[in-house]
Amino acid sequence: MTSLAKIKPELCISCGLCAVYAPDIFDYDEEGILLFKEEPEAHQQFIPQEQEAALRKAAGKCPVRAILMEKLAD
Ligand code: SF4
Numbered sequence: 001m002t003s004l005a006k007i008k009p010e011l012c013i014s015c016g017l018c019a020v021y022a023p024d025i026f027d028y029d030e031e032g033i034l035l036f037k038e039e040p041e042a043h044q045q046f047i048p049q050e051q052e053a054a055l056r057k058a059a060g061k062c063p064v065r066a067i068l069m070e071k072l073a074d
Contacts, residue, residue, distance in 0.1 A: 003052050004070040005059075006044045009033050011066040018062055022054035026067075034066060046072075 005025065014032030018025075025047065027037040036045045047055050047069075059067040 001049060001052075002072045003047045003049075003055060004044055004072055005036075005047050005055055006068040006070070007034055007036070008066045008068075009035065009043075011064045013064055015063060018058040018067060021061055022051065022058040025051055025055060026058060 012033045014028070016028070016032065018034055019027060025037060025045075026034050027040070029035055029040070036042050039045055052069075055067075055069055059065075059069045
């Protein structure tokens with residue numbers, strides 16, 4: 001099953017946790033605000049099944065809930 005990750009960079013406090021848990025998905029701009037590694041301008045991205053666990057951890061650890069995860073039916 002694919003997931004959709006949605007991010008709210010306006011909430012991000014640059015704590016750095018999300019890229020610890022999901023380094024293949026998330027990266028930061030020059031101010032430490034999160035963005036998608038592959039699509040820095042995007043606010044949502046489809047996440048393949050093999051990266052879902054990492055996404056779930058990152059979303060769960062984010063102190064300001066700037067990362068949301070939606071399950072999508074195949
Ligand atoms: S875990 Fe949340 S607050 Fe911390 S860098 Fe990632 S998005 Fe920003």
